[in-house]
């Protein structure tokens with residue numbers, strides 16, 4: 264083993280690889296010896312595990328591209344941009360959704376290093392990916408756009424890195440832009456994070472300026488992992504995904520010992536043994552290896568029945584106990600929605616798709632649910648609305664499964680009066696993830712609403728309008744601080760339901776895009792709440808039932824009925840739209856009867872044109888949900904919530 268320990272120096276970059284097969288095709292095809300298993304073991308002193316963390320769009324994926332180029336994984340300019348953003352949804356939306364790992368080799372001072380890089384998402388809805396990624400790292404590159412300066416998410420990822428005792432390499436990106444102001448940004452980093460301006464590196468990820476120096480700073484500033492090679496093998500799982508032929512594959516960070524193809528292993532807490540069948544480095548394409556040692560991040564596969572969950576531990580079969588390892592932090596779901604098949608015959612197919620996607624996206628919680636109108640389905644917990652949107656888009660794009668999503672709701676908590684008399688509530692305090700489950704107000708002693716601490720960084724000229732927005736959303740201010748003489752950091756305690764849907768968009772529009780926002784959980788607090796039902800021609804639309812703050816019931820009722828009137832296409836019959844609380848109608852709108860004649864604009868012409876229009880209309884109708892013979896477009900359930 265020592266022979267190998269001396270020889271290999273490389274750099275690992277971590278990419279979470281649900282779509283590795285695609286990447287495998289694109290990258291591996293260029294490798295000459297792709298199937299031969301790597302037989303050398305790695306010298307732990309020459310391993311660096313690091314992650315790139317930053318506010319959204321500050322250039323993480325672009326920097327990852329440059330690092331892949333410098334280490335020879337991709338040719339400069341030859342590959343498409345943002346190589347690590349592999350999902351269709353990532354490329355379409357230009358955002359990173361999954362953290363992705365790549366192991367890179369880099370020679371420095373005649374030693375060959377193994378660098379594991381993790382490119383993480385920037386959006387707050389995917390922050391669990393960042394938390395998971397840093398659990399396998401000893402350091403982070405904290406990237407700040409020199410044009411925009413420190414933003415709300417920068418504050419969040421900085422404190423995450425601090426909490427995990429990681430070495431932070433502060434880096435200013437986009438210094439090529441004419442409006443970049445590196446000196447001011449260094450001042451912000453000094454005042455907010457106490458970072459010495461001398462230690463801040465300046466780069467342009469787009470042009471490649473300063474990236475080599477950054478890579479060398481990774482080697483010199485971030486320590487090698489401290490590991491125990493002599494103890495039995497133990498690794499914690501940081502990502503899992505499903506492979507059609509090999510079953511569940513896992514990305515594991517090895518804490519102690521070593522593992523080989525053929526090693527007998529088990530999941531901690533289970534006695535059943537498995538045999539390691541696949542072992543590979545992700546570069547980011549798979550590179551099979553025979554063995555791996557503590558400190559490394561490797562892909563492990565134990566055959567179709569050998570999968571474990573994110574955060575679980577894989578240990579050697581003779582391991583006495585398994586307790587070490589960071590594991591996956593508990594995920595707190597911010598929003599729940601019902602997911603139902605468009606028709607019940609598609610239930611098995613959707614079930615399979617949700618199971619597979621749930622394996623890759625460990626942040627969702629999935630529980631069976633049923634509704635008289637929509638049949639059998641699931642209640643799914645998400646980290647935010649973007650997460651929900653991305654989940655349903657991935658279901659469709661990656662698994663061809665189309666689902667109906669009900670109106671998303673934050674979880675509420677109630678304390679039930681005389682809990683024993685209501686059979687379904689075993690405890691006194693009950694979390695309500697579906698507004699339909701809310702019992703009659705007579706049975707409820709206290710309602711609780713989830714709150715968050717929102718952090719906003721804004722130029723001072725917008726302070727007035729930002730404060731007005733926060734107070735309008737029932738926010739309570741906390742002390743603010745100056746980031747520099749033109750920028751302020753504000754903090755507010757806000758109800759989660761008020762920030763979830765469109766707070767960020769409104770904030771961006773009132774500050775001409777200059778303010779940024781991030782939030783952290785602040786737990787449940789008492790709040791007067793009511794259940795609001797929506798009825799169409801007297802029939803309850805279950806998907807639109809919501810829980811609202813009592814003081815907001817009337818304006819919300821008016822907004823919902825107005826919006827529904829706008830969004831529901833006119834029908835053959837007149838439609839009464841009512842919003843009700845406790846049997847009282849708070850708002851009512853009437854949609855007049857009308858048959859949309861899509862062929863009205865045609866005058867003469869080819870009959871095929873008329874047929875085409877009628878066909879398009881009937882296909883559109885299929886995408887509608889029918890309540891009391893009234894057709895509602897499916898996106899209504901989410902769009903109606905937006906102000």
Ligand SMILES: Nc1nc2c(ncn2[C@@H]2O[C@H](COP(=O)(O)OP(=O)(O)OP(=O)(O)O)[C@@H](O)[C@H]2O)c(=O)[nH]1
Nearest residue numbers: 319320321322323324325358359385437467468469
């Ligand atoms: N001018 C300039 N533009 C850059 C630089 N680095 C990144 N960009 C641009 O900034 C935009 C965002 O870059 P990404 O790499 O996608 O940012 P990201 O942080 O990975 O984004 P998320 O993963 O969605 O958080 C892209 O349009 C890049 O081309 C740079 O050094 N200079």
